[in-house]
Amino acid sequence: MSNYLTNNEASGRATAKRRRKLWLASGVAGLTGVVSLAAVGVAGSAGAVGLNWNTAQVSKDGDQRGDEGRDWNNEKDKDRDKDRDKDRDKDRDKDKDRERGKEVPCDTDKLIQEITFANNKHGGVLELAKGCTYNLSRSQDGNGLPVITENITLKGEHTTISREATADYFRILNVGSGGHLTIKGLTIKGGQTLELFNGVQPAAVWAAYSDSEAIAAQVKAGVPLNQALTARQADPKAGLKAAPKVTPKATPGVVTPLVEEPDENDGAGILVQPGGTAEILESEVVLNQSGGNGGGVANFGTTKIWHSTVARNTAFFFGGGVFNAGVLKVEDSKIKDNTAIIGGGGIANGAAEIFTDDVNGGTVELKKSEISDNETLGFGGGLLDIEGNTTAYETKFVSNTAVLAGGGIAAAESQLNLHNVTVERNSTAGVGGGLAIAFDSAVTVEKSSIKDNTAGFFGGGVFNADSVLTLRDSEVVGNRAIGPFGVGGGIFNIFGEVNLSKTKVAHNFSTFAPGGVFSFFGEVNVDDKAAITANRPTNCLAIPGGTIENCFA
Numbered sequence: 001m002s003n004y005l006t007n008n009e010a011s012g013r014a015t016a017k018r019r020r021k022l023w024l025a026s027g028v029a030g031l032t033g034v035v036s037l038a039a040v041g042v043a044g045s046a047g048a049v050g051l052n053w054n055t056a057q058v059s060k061d062g063d064q065r066g067d068e069g070r071d072w073n074n075e076k077d078k079d080r081d082k083d084r085d086k087d088r089d090k091d092r093d094k095d096k097d098r099e100r101g102k103e104v105p106c107d108t109d110k111l112i113q114e115i116t117f118a119n120n121k122h123g124g125v126l127e128l129a130k131g132c133t134y135n136l137s138r139s140q141d142g143n144g145l146p147v148i149t150e151n152i153t154l155k156g157e158h159t160t161i162s163r164e165a166t167a168d169y170f171r172i173l174n175v176g177s178g179g180h181l182t183i184k185g186l187t188i189k190g191g192q193t194l195e196l197f198n199g200v201q202p203a204a205v206w207a208a209y210s211d212s213e214a215i216a217a218q219v220k221a222g223v224p225l226n227q228a229l230t231a232r233q234a235d236p237k238a239g240l241k242a243a244p245k246v247t248p249k250a251t252p253g254v255v256t257p258l259v260e261e262p263d264e265n266d267g268a269g270i271l272v273q274p275g276g277t278a279e280i281l282e283s284e285v286v287l288n289q290s291g292g293n294g295g296g297v298a299n300f301g302t303t304k305i306w307h308s309t310v311a312r313n314t315a316f317f318f319g320g321g322v323f324n325a326g327v328l329k330v331e332d333s334k335i336k337d338n339t340a341i342i343g344g345g346g347i348a349n350g351a352a353e354i355f356t357d358d359v360n361g362g363t364v365e366l367k368k369s370e371i372s373d374n375e376t377l378g379f380g381g382g383l384l385d386i387e388g389n390t391t392a393y394e395t396k397f398v399s400n401t402a403v404l405a406g407g408g409i410a411a412a413e414s415q416l417n418l419h420n421v422t423v424e425r426n427s428t429a430g431v432g433g434g435l436a437i438a439f440d441s442a443v444t445v446e447k448s449s450i451k452d453n454t455a456g457f458f459g460g461g462v463f464n465a466d467s468v469l470t471l472r473d474s475e476v477v478g479n480r481a482i483g484p485f486g487v488g489g490g491i492f493n494i495f496g497e498v499n500l501s502k503t504k505v506a507h508n509f510s511t512f513a514p515g516g517v518f519s520f521f522g523e524v525n526v527d528d529k530a531a532i533t534a535n536r537p538t539n540c541l542a543i544p545g546g547t548i549e550n551c552f553a
Contacts, residue, residue, distance in 0.1 A: 101124060101125025101126055101127050101153065101155070102114060102118075102124060102125065102126050102127065103127045103129075104126050104127060104128050104129065105129055106129040106132035106133075106134070107134075108134045108135060108136060108137075111126075111128070111134050111145070111161075112145060112146060114126050115145055115146045115148070115152065116146050118150060118152045119146060119147075119148070119149050119150050119152070121150075122150055122151075123150035123151035123152050123180075124150075124152060124153075125152075125153040125155065126152065126153065126154050126155070127155050127156075128154060128155060128156035128159045128161075128186070129156075129159065130156070130157040130158060130159065131157070131158045131159065132156075132159050132160070133159075133160040133161075133162060134159075134160065134161045134162070135162055135163075135164045136161070136162065136163050136164060136167065136170075136172065137164040137167045138167070139167075139168065139170035142169075142170050142171060142174075142193070142264060143170060143171055143172075143173070143174045144161075144163055144170050144171065144172045144173075144191065145161070145172065145173055145174075147174045147175070147176045147179070148173065148174065148175045148176060148179035148180070148181045148276070149176045149178060149179045150178075150179060150180070151179075151180040152179070152180070152181055152182070153181075153182040153183075153184070154181070154182070154183045154184070154186060155183075155184045155185055155186075156184070156185045156186045157185050158185070159185060159186050159187070160186070160187040160188075160189055161173075161186060161187070161188055161189070162187075162188075162189040162190040163189075163190040163191050163192060164190075165190065169192045169193055169194045169291075170191065170192070170193070171191045171192075171193055171267055171268050171269065171270070171271055171288075172188050172189075172190075172191040172268075172269055172270065172288070173188065173269070173270045173271070174267075174270075174271045174273070175270070175271065175272045175273060175276035175277065175278050175301065176273050176275075176276055177273055177274060177275030177276055177301075178275055178276070179273075179276045179277070180276070180277040180278075180279075181270075181272075181276075181277070181278045181279070182278075182279040182281065183278075183279070183280055183281065183283050184281040184282055184283060185281075185282055185283060186283045186284075187283065187284040187285075187286060188269045188270060188283065188284070188285045188286070188288070188296075189269075189284075189285075189286050189287050189288070190287055190288065191268035191269045191270075191288040191289070192268055192288065192289045192290075192291075193264075193265040193266070193267075193268045193289070193290050193291045193292065194265060194291045200342070200354050202341065202342050202343070202376075202377045202378030202379070202403070202404055203378075203404060205342055205343070205352045205353075205354065205378060206343075206352075206378060206379050206404050206405060208352060208353070209352070209412040209413070209438045209439040210405065210412075210431075210436075210438040210439065210465050210466075212404075212405060212430060212431045212436075212438075212457070212458065212463065212465065213404065213430065216430065216431070216457045216458070216485070219457075219485045220485065225485070225487060225512075226543055259274040259275075259300065259325075259326075260274070260300055260325040260326075260359050260360060260362075261274065261300065262274075262293075262298055262300050262325075263292045263293070264292075265290060265291035265292035265293075266290060266292045266293045266294050266298040266300075266323065267290060267293075267294045267297060267298030267299075267323070268288035268289050268290040268291075268294070268295055268296070268313070268315075269285045269288035269294075269295070269296045269297055269313065270285065270296070270297045270298070271294070271297075271298050271300075272297070272298070272299045272300060272301040272302070272303050272326070273300055273301060274300045274301055274326070275301055276300075276301035276302075277301055277302045277303070278297075278299070278301070278302075278303045278304070279303075279304045279306070280297070280303070280304065280305045280306070280308050281304075281306050281307060281308065282306070282307045282308060283308045283309075284308065284309045284310075284311070285297060285308070285309070285310045285311075285313065285321075286309070286310075286311050286312050286313065287312050287313065288313045288314075289313065289314040289315075290313075290314070290315045290316065290317075290319075290323075291316050292315070292316065292317055293315055293317050293318045293319050293323040293348065293351055293359075294315055294318075294319045294322060294323030294348075295313030295314045295315040295319065295320045295321060295338060295339075295340070296310040296311075296313035296320075296321050296322055296338065297310060297321070297322045297323070298319065298322075298323045299322070299323065299324045299325070299326045299327075299328050299362075300325050300326050301326045301327075302326055302327045302328075303324075303326065303327070303328050303329070304328075304329045304330075304331070305322070305328075305329070305330045305331070305333050306329075306330075306331050306332060306333065307331075307332045307333060308333045308334075309333065309334045309335075309336070310322055310333070310334070310335045310336075310338065311334070311335075311336050311337045311338065312337045312338065313338045313339075314338070314339045314340070315338075315339075315340045315341070315344075315348075316340075316341050316342075317340065317341065317342050317343075317351060317354060318340055318342055318343050318344045318348035318350075318351040318352075318384065319340055319344045319347060319348035319351075319384075320338035320339045320340035320344065320345045320346065320348075320374060320375075320376065321335045321336075321338035321345070321346045321347060321374065322335060322346070322347045322348070323344070323347075323348050323351070324347065324348070324349045324350070324361065324362050324364055324388070325349075325350060325351075325359050325360065325361065325362050326362045326363075327362055327363050328347075328349070328362065328363070328364045328365070329364075329365045329367075330347075330364070330365070330366050330367070330369050331366075331367045331368060331369065332367070332368050332369065333369045333370075334369065334370045334372070335347055335369065335370070335371045335372075335374065335382075336370065336371070336372045336373050336374065337372075337373045337374065338374045338375075339374070339375050339376065340374075340376045340378070341376065341377050341378065342354070342376065342377070342378040343376055343378040343379045343380045343384045343386075343402075343410065344376065344380045344383065344384030344410075345374035345375045345376040345380065345381045345382065345400060345401070345402070346371045346372075346374035346381070346382045346383055346400060347364065347371065347382070347383045347384070348361075348380065348383075348384045348386075349361035349362060349364045349383070349384065349385040349386065349388035349389075349390050349414070350362070350384075350385060350386035350387050350388045350414070351386060352386055352412075358386065358387070359386075360386070360387040360388065361385050361386050361387050361388020361389070361390070361414060362388055362389075363388065363389050363390075364385070364388065364389070364390040364391070365390075365391050365392075365393075366390070366391070366392040366393065366395045367392075367393045367394060367395065368393070368394045368395065369395045369396075370395070370396045370398065371383060371395065371396065371397045371398070371400065372396065372397070372398040372399050372400065373398075373399050373400065374400045374401075375400065375401040375402070376401075376402050376403070377402075377403045377404075378402065378403065378404050378405075379402050379404045379405040379406045379410040379436060380402060380405075380406045380409060380410035380436075381400035381401045381402035381406065381407045381408060381410075381426060381427075381428070382397040382398075382400035382407075382408045382409055382426065383397065383408070383409045383410070384406070384409075384410045384411075385409075385410070385411045385412070385414040385416055386411075386412050386413060386414060387412075387413045387414055388414050388415075389414065389415045389416075390411075390414065390415070390416050390417070391416075391417040391418075391419070392417070392418050392419065392421050393419050393420060393421070394419075394420045394421070395421050395422075396421070396422045396424070397409060397421070397422065397423045397424070397426060397434075398422065398424050398425055398426070399424075399425045399426065400426045400427075401426065401427050401428070402426075402427075402428045402430070402436075403428065403429050403430065404428065404429070404430045404431075405428060405430045405431050405432050405436035405438075405463065406428065406431075406432045406435060406436030406463075407426035407427045407428040407432065407433045407434065407453060407454070407455070408423045408424075408426035408433070408434045408435060408453060409423065409434070409435045409436070410432065410435075410436045410437075410438075411435070411436070411437050411438070411441045411443060411467075412437075412438045412439045412441060413439050413440050413441060414441050414442075415441070415442050415443075416437075416441065416442075416443040416444070417443075417444045417446075418443075418444070418445045418446065418448050419446050419447060419448070420446075420447050420448060421445070421448040421449075422448065422449050422451070423435060423448070423449065423450045423451070423453065424449065424450075424451045424452055424453065425451075425452050425453065426453045426454075427453065427454040427455070428454070428455050428456065429455075429456040429457075429483075430455065430456060430457055431455055431457050431458045431459050431463040431492065432455060432458075432459045432462060432463030432492075433453035433454045433455035433459065433460045433461065433479060433480070433481075434450040434451075434453035434460075434461045434462055434476075434479060435450065435459075435461070435462045435463070435464075436459070436462075436463045437462070437463065437464045437465065437467045437469055437496070438463075438465045438466060438467060439465070439466050439467065440466060440467060441467040441468075442467065442468050443464075443467065443468070443469045443470070444470045444472070445469070445470065445471045445472070445474050446472045446473055446474065447472075447473045447474060448471075448474045448475075449474065449475050449477070450462060450474070450475070450476045450477075450479065451475065451476075451477050451478050451479070452477075452478045452479065453479045453480075454479070454480050454481075454482060455479075455480070455481045455482075455483070455486065456481075456482070456483035456486065457481065457483050457485060457486060457487070458481060458486070458487050458488050458492040458518075459481065459488050459491060459492030460479035460480040460481040460482070460486070460488070460489040460490065460508060460509070460510065461476040461479035461489070461490045461491060461505075461508060462476065462490070462491045462492070462498075463488075463492050464491065464492070464493045464494070464496040464498055464522075465493075465494045465495060465496055466494075466495045466496055467496045467497075468496065468497045468499075469493075469496065469497070469498045469499070470498075470499040470501070471498070471499070471500050471501070471503040472501045472502060472503065473501070473502045473503065474503045474504075475503065475504045475505075475506070476490045476491060476503070476504070476505045476506075476508065477504065477505075477506050477507050477508070478507050478508065479508045479509075480508065480509045480510065481509075481510035481511065482509070482510070482511060483511065484511060485511065485512070486510045486511035486512065487510055487511070487512050487513075487514075487518055488510055488514065488515075488516075488517065488518035489508035489509045489510035489514075489515040489516065489535060489536075490505045490506075490508035490515065490516045490517055490532075490535060491505060491516070491517045491518070491524070492518045493517070493518065493519040493520070493522045493524055493546070494519075494520045494521065494522055495520070495521050495522050496522045497522060497523050497524075497525070498517075498519070498522070498523070498524045498525070499524075499525045500524065500525065500526045500527065500530040500532075501527050501529070501530060502527065502529040502530060503530045503531075504530070504531050504533075505517055505530075505531070505532045505533075505535065506531065506532070506533050506534045506535065507534050507535065508535045508536075509535070509536045510536075510537075512537075513537050513538040513541055514535065514537070514538045514539060514540050514541040515535035515536040515537055515538060515539070516532045516533075516535030516538070516539040516540055516551070517532055517535075517539070517540050517541075517548055517551065518540075518541050518542075518546075519540075519541075519542045519543075519546035519547065519548050520542075520543050520545060520546045521545035521546055522545075522546055522547075523546070523547045523548075523549075524540075524542070524546075524547065524548040524549065524551075525549055526548065526549045526550040526551060527550075528550065530550070532548075532550075532551045539551055
C-alpha cells in the first residue's frame with residue numbers, strides 16, 4: 001500500500017497558540033412557500049362558458065370538434081404529464097446517485113485516495129464498505145486521513161476506521177477551516193496523539209478556582225472548620241486566579257486570531273479546527289487517547305453529535321470524551337466511560353491554564369442525552385465548564401466520579417443552565433458530589449433532581465463558592481457528605497448566594513451538622529413554597545456571616 005502524497009490546503013498540525021475567542025453566531029431561517037394550483041381560477045371556469053362543456057364546442061377557426069376536441073386536449077395533457085414525470089424521475093435518479101455517492105472498497109489506500117479526490121473536486125459522498133475495518137498504519141502531519149477541506153460525507157454500515165495498534169501516534173480525522181465532515185454509521189477507533197510530560201497535579205489546577213482542598217487539608221490536620229473558614233473572611237478570593245489575564249498588544253504586521261486554537265495533540269479521534277464543521281450521526285467514537293484535550297472529539301469549530309456514542313476515550317488534560325471551545329450540540333446521544341486526568345471526564349467546555357493560557361469554553365447544548373460513568377482525577381467527572389456557557393435539557397448525569405470536586409458537574413467562571421435534568425449517584429472524594437460551582441459562576445437549575453450523590457468533605461449534593469445558584473421547582477434529596485469531616489449533605493455554601501424557589505431539600509445526611517444546608521458568609525434565600533426538612537443530623541447551620549431564611553435547625 002502506498003502512502004498519500006497529495007497536498008492538503010489545511011495544515012494537519014494545529015497551532016499551539018492559546019488566545020481568547022470572539023464568537024459570532026448567526027441564524028439563517030429557510031422560507032418555504034406552497035402554492036395550490038387548485039385554488040387558482042376556479043371561479044372563472046365555473047362561469048357560463050364552463051357550464052356547457054358537454055355540448056359541441058366551436059373552435060375559433062370554425063371547426064366543430066365537440067368531444068373530439070376535448071379528447072385531443074386530454075391526450076395532449078397526458079403527453080405533457082408523461083414528459084413531466086420523466087423529468088421528475090430523472091431528477092430523482094440524480095438525487096439518489098448523489099445520495100449514494102462513490103463506493104469505496106475495503107481498502108485503506110482507496111479511502112485515502114477518494115478523500116483526496118473529494119477535497120480536490122468540491123466535496124462528495126463516499127459510501128464505505130459494509131462491515132469493513134479500514135486500518136490506518138501511516139499518517140501525514142499527525143493525521144491518519146487527509147484533512148477535510150470540503151463538504152465530505154463518509155457513510156458506512158457497521159464500518160470502522162481505526163489506527164493500527166502498532167502504528168505511530170496519530171489522530172484519525174481532522175476537519176480544517178472551511179471543511180464540513182459528516183460521518184454516519186461509522187466507528188472511529190484507536191486514534192492516539194503523543195502525550196506531553198505532565199508534571200502538574202489536578203489539585204494545583206483546581207486551586208486557581210477554589211481553595212476547598214486547602215480548607216479540607218486544614219480540617220484534616222485538626223483545625224476546626226469554623227477557624228479554617230474564618231481565615232478566608234478578610235479576602236474571600238485571596239490566592240484564587242492570582243495571575244490576571246493580560247490582553248497581548250498587537251504586533252504590526254501580525255494578525256491575532258479571534259478564536260481559540262487547538263494544540264497539536266488535541267482530538268485523538270476527531271479534531272475540528274476553527275472554521276470547520278462536523279456532524280457525527282448514528283456513529284461511535286471509541287477507545288481514542290489524546291495527549292492533550294479531547295480524547296474522542298476536540299471541537300474548536302461547530303460540531304453536532306446525534307444518536308451517537310462517545311465511549312472509553314481518554315485525555316491527559318481535559319475532555320476525556322469531548323472537548324469544546326466552539327459550538328457543540330449533543331442530542332439523543334451517550335457520553336460514557338471516558339476518562340480525563342485533570343478535568344471533564346465526559347465533556348470539558350474549556351480548559352484551565354496548565355502550560356499555556358487557559359482556553360475559554362464555548363457554547364454547549366445537551367438535549368435528551370446521557371452523561372454516565374465518566375471519571376477524572378481532578379474536577380467535573382461528567383461535565384466541566386470553564387468560562388463557557390452550557391445548557392442541558394432532559395439530560396442525565398449519572399454515576400460519574402471526580403476525585404477533587406464536582407462528581408457530576410463542575411463549573412468555574414461559567415454560565416450553566418439545567419432544565420429537566422437528573423444529577424444522580426455521582427461521587428467525589430472532595431466537594432460537590434453532584435455539583436461543584438466556583439468563582440463567579442451563575443447557575444440555574446429548573447425542574448431537576450439532584451439526588452443520591454456523595455462527597456467526602458463538603459456538599460454531598462451541591463458545593464457553591466463565590467457564585468450565584470438558583471434552584472427552581474427542583475429537589476436536592478438523599479445526598480451525603482460521608483467523610484470523617486463531612487458537612488452539608490444537601491448544600492454547602494461559602495461566600496455565595498443560593499436561591500431556593502419551590503424546591504425541596506430533604507433526607508440528606510452528613511457526618512457533622514448540618515445534614516441539609518450550610519452557609520458561611522453567604523446567603524441562602526428560601527421562599528415560602530420551598531422546604532428544608534428531614535435532613536440528618538440537622539436541617540440548617542449558618543455560622544457567623546451566613547444567613548439561611550425560613551429554615552428550622
